[in-house]
Amino acid sequence: MFLSLPTELVRHILCFCTPQTVAAFSQTCRLAFTLVYDTEDQHLWREVFLSVPFDNLRDSPDYDPSVPIDWKTEVQHRIRASSVVAFTPEDLPLSPEMREQVFDAFELLVKVAHSAIPPFRTDPESSPVPSHNMRWLTDALARCALFYDPERSTAFVGHSNHLERLLAYWATPLRGVPTGNLHTESRCFVYDLRHYTLESNWGVYWAIGTEQLNETRARYIYEADWEHIKHCVNTVLFGIKNDSTGASAHPPNPTKLFCPPMGFNSLRAYSAPGSFNRKPDDWAGVEGVWVRYVCFMDYSDLAGKPIHPSFVYLVAQI
Template identity: 35%
Template sequence: MTSPTALFVIPPEIIQHILAFCHPLDVSAFSRTCRAGYNVVYSLNDQYLWRELIIHHFDDPRKSLRYTTSSIPFRYDWKMELQRRIMSSSIVLNARGISDDQLRFALETFISIIDDASPIPRIQAEPSNGLHWLAYLLHQSRLLYRQPPQELKQLVARLSVYFLFSDVDEDEEYAIISPGQRTESRCFAYDLRNYNMDNNWGPYLRDGSVNWLHVQHLMAVVWSNLADLPERWKNVRPPVGLEATRAFSAPDIASQRDWAGVEGTWRRCVCFMDYRDLFSFNFSNVFRGPRNKAYFTENARFREATRLLEVKLKVVARDKLKFSNMDEDLAVCNSLYPPLYFHGVSRGVDGNGALIEGMVKMGNDGAVRYKFNEKVSIHDGTTQWSSEGVQVGSVASAAGVVGAWTTSIHDQGDPVGPFWLWKVSDDFPADAVVDYI
C-alpha cells in the first residue's frame, strides 16, 4: 500500500491537477488528512486548483457576459468564490435555523452563479454546469418556499422568477401555481395602486430598479392562465427554468447589431379582467372589498381573459418611429448596450393587426427593459396601449419578457394587466393564437 509520505513525493502541481477532478468537499477532506495535504491545497501561491474546480463543476466566468463585455480588466478570486458557493450550499441544506445574514449571503451567491452562466453558443449548446448544480440545490433545500424576512423579499423574488418553473416536464408539482398563490398574485397584479408615475407604470421600484416581487406576481398570473388553456394550446408556453435565463438562449439571434435579439417572431400572452370587474375589485365594497382576495375566491361570476398573440418585430432607427415618444438620455445609457428601437405588428385570433413601436435598453442594475406602444384603429379613432417589461435572465434569454400593460394616457383608473412576451422560431405555427375566457 502506498504510504501518505510516498504520495507527496509526487510534485504538488500534479497532485493539484488530480484534485481538480474531485468534488470540492473531497478536496477539503483531503486537506485535513495531514499537514502536507493541507499545504498542497492551501499553501501554493497560485489559484490553479480553485480555478480548475470552478471550471469543472460550474461555468467559466471568463465567458460570461458580465466579463466579456466589461471594460474593466478581469479580476476574480477563484478561491473565495468557490468557498462562497460551498458555504452557501451548506447553509441552505444543513442549517436548521438560517440567520438573515446567512440567507442574504446565500441568495447573493446563487444569483452570481446565474450571472456567471456561459451564454448559449450558436452551435451545439451544452447545459450549464453551474445552473444544473443550483437547480438541484434549490429543489433539495426548498429555500424558495419559505417565508423570507421583509428586507430579503426582493432577492428571494428575483431568484424565484428565474427558478420557479424549473423542470416542469420532470416534476409537475413544481409547475403548478397553488390556488392561494394565484389569488395573491391576482390581487397584486390587478391592484391599480401598483401602477403610477413613480414606477413608470411598470414592475419597477422608485429608484428605477426592478421590482422582482411585482415581476413574480405578473409571471404567476400569466402562467396560471396559460395552464388553463385547452389541450391544443398546452405547448404554447414560454421556456422556463434556469437554462432559459442564459444569454442568447432565445431562437434566431442573427445579428450582433441586434444585441437584444429583438428581430424576429414572438408570442405574447396578455391577460385582463373585464373593466367592470377591475373597477369593482379596486373601488367597491363587494366581497368585503375593496381589493379583498374574496373577490377572486368567492365570486362565481369572475372571469379572466387570456389572449395569445403573434408579434413580429424589426430593429429600426429611432427616427423611424411614427407614433411613440421614446426619448432616452443617451448620456446615462450603457455604451456596450446602446438603446435599440423597433417596430412591428401584433396579430390576434381575429387576424386584425396592431402596430407596435418600442425600445429595449440595458438598465443600470443589469436588467434588460422593454418599453413599447400599440396602436389599434377603432373606427375613426385610435387607442394606444403602453407596456413595460423586464427580461427574465440575461440578454436575449429564451424566458422572454414579463411586464404590465396599460393605456398610454395613464389616466387614473385606466385598465392594467400582465403580459409575457417570448421569442419563437420564424417557422412557429402562425395559427398558435387564441382568445380564451
C-alpha cells in the same frame, strides 16, 4: 505515505477531488493545509471548480480578461451558498443571522445564473452546449424549502430582491409542487392598482433614488421589482396550467401558443431565437417578431367562451 509524494503530484491528484474532499484533506495536518491554501497558484482550485462541474468563467459573457479570477473563492462561496439555502420548513423561522446568510447566498446564486455560458459559442446551427451552472443551480434550489415546498414555507420572514428574482426564474406553477394560495396571492398583487404609481414607473419597477436634472427638475432612477415580476409570472403560468381549452371551437391547443420559454436555460445569453442574426446596430434586438404575454386576464377566464382564431394569433403577435 501520501504526503511523501512530490508536491506537484499531490496537487495533481487533488485536482480530481471534490471541494469537500480537498477541504477535508487540508484539515489532516499542517503540511496538507499548506499544500491546499498557502499557495498563489490557482491551478488546483481552477480544476476543482471545473470538476464540480461549473461553467468555465472564462467562457462567461461577462468575463473580463484584465481581472484575475480567484477560483478558490468562487468555488468556496458557491458550495457554501448551496449548503446555506438547503433548509427545510422545519428549520423555519430562521434566526436573523441565518436569514442574512441566506440573503447573501441568494445574491450569489443569481450571479451563478448570469455567468452561465451561452448555448451557442460560434455556430448557431450546431447543437446547444449544456450549462453546468444551470444544472447545479436547479439542484441547489430544489433543496430549499422556499422552492420545493412554498405552501409550507410561509414562516420565512424577510424580503430580498435576489430571492424574488430566483423565484421568478424558477416558475413555481410549472414545478408540480404544492402551491396553496399562491395563485390567489399573485393575482391579488398583480391586479392591485396601488402597485402602479409614478414611483413604480407604472409598471414592474421601483424607485431606488432620484437624479437632479436641474434646479427645478428631478427624475426617478428605477430598477426591476422582482417581487412584482414573480407575481406576473405566476399569474400567467397558473392561467396556462389551469386552462383546459383546446376543443374544436378554439385554435388547436392555445396553451402551447401562449406558453413562453421557461427554465434556467432560457435565461442564457444568446438563447433567444435569432440572436445571431441581428444587425450590428441592433444591439438591443428590437427588430423582428415580438411576442407579448399579458397577465391582466388569466387564460382560464377565456375557457368555454368562443374565440376567433385570428384574435388568438393577434394577441400572440403583438
